Amino acid sequence: MPADAAPVIARWIDYFKCEFKVSRNRSTKHGDYRHPFKDAGHRISVNYNLNPYAFLITTVHEFAHLLTWNEHKRKAKPHGQEWKDNFKKMMRPFFEQSIFPPDIRHAILKYLENPAASSCTDLNLFRILKQYDKKPEGIICVEKLEINTLFSIKGGRVFRKESLVRKRYRCVEIKTGAIYLFPPLAEVSIVGES
Structure with a gap:
């Protein structure tokens, strides 16, 4: 503190x-x-x-x-x-x-x-x-990603960012096709763009 x-x-x-x-x-x-x-x-x-x-x-x-x-x-x-x-x-x-x-x-x-x-x-x-956090290199918030960007979360699962739904981002898990809603400030790593 x-x-x-x-x-x-x-x-x-x-x-x-x-x-x-x-x-x-x-x-x-x-x-x-x-x-x-x-x-x-x-x-x-x-x-x-x-x-x-x-x-x-x-x-x-x-x-x-x-x-x-x-x-x-x-x-x-x-x-x-x-x-x-x-x-x-x-x-x-x-x-x-x-x-x-x-x-x-x-x-x-x-x-x-x-x-x-x-x-x-x-x-x-x-x-x-x-903004005052020490972030490891390569970590970015979901809200800062472009639409259709592929990203991974802790544990290695890969998602594609799609659209904003109210206050969260609709993202599709690549492996399963399942839809998840991510909070804007969720920290992820970019995998690549499609």
């Missing part, structure tokens, strides 16, 4: 007596919060491979769950109004310290108007955060 943000997060870990773990990469989520159960206290984990700004936003997201749990237990929905209010409140110190570059700051302020279950669901914020 950005160095200037670390003291705030350290205070939260200490204050809430929270087990904070930097976790392996999980493709289905960036972070996780577990409320106290039996002998375990609050537990938060955040994926290690996020860029510093995404790591910080995810960390605040999870701490907002913790605070909401402390205030409401099971009476509040996981991403309901109580969580949204806590997330906005807990982001404040990082705006006061000017932690974020202007492009991320602007995107977060827009996102905070009505935060969702994941920063990934806000394409504008997610797109800007992705």
Whole structure:
């Protein structure tokens, strides 16, 4: 995370007596919060491979769950109004310290108007955060590919990009002819063009 943000997060870990773990990469989520159960206290984990700004936003997201749990237990929905209010409140110190570059700051302020279950669901914020990722050479987002471009995903399956269907791209798996819808920011490798 950005160095200037670390003291705030350290205070939260200490204050809430929270087990904070930097976790392996999980493709289905960036972070996780577990409320106290039996002998375990609050537990938060955040994926290690996020860029510093995404790591910080995810960390605040999870701490907002913790605070909401402390205030409401099971009476509040996981991403309901109580969580949204806590997330906005807990982001404040990082705006006061000017932690974020202007492009991320602007995107977060827009996102905070009505935060969702994941920063990934806000394409504008997610797109800007992705610009700060370290990408291996040859990796590109589906939205940047020309129509009819062949690409492969992790695991080697090959697809052809076809058309935009609402917010996702219709792609055909070459081997099976099966149709899949890819999110615009899915990272793939170009195989060739047909």
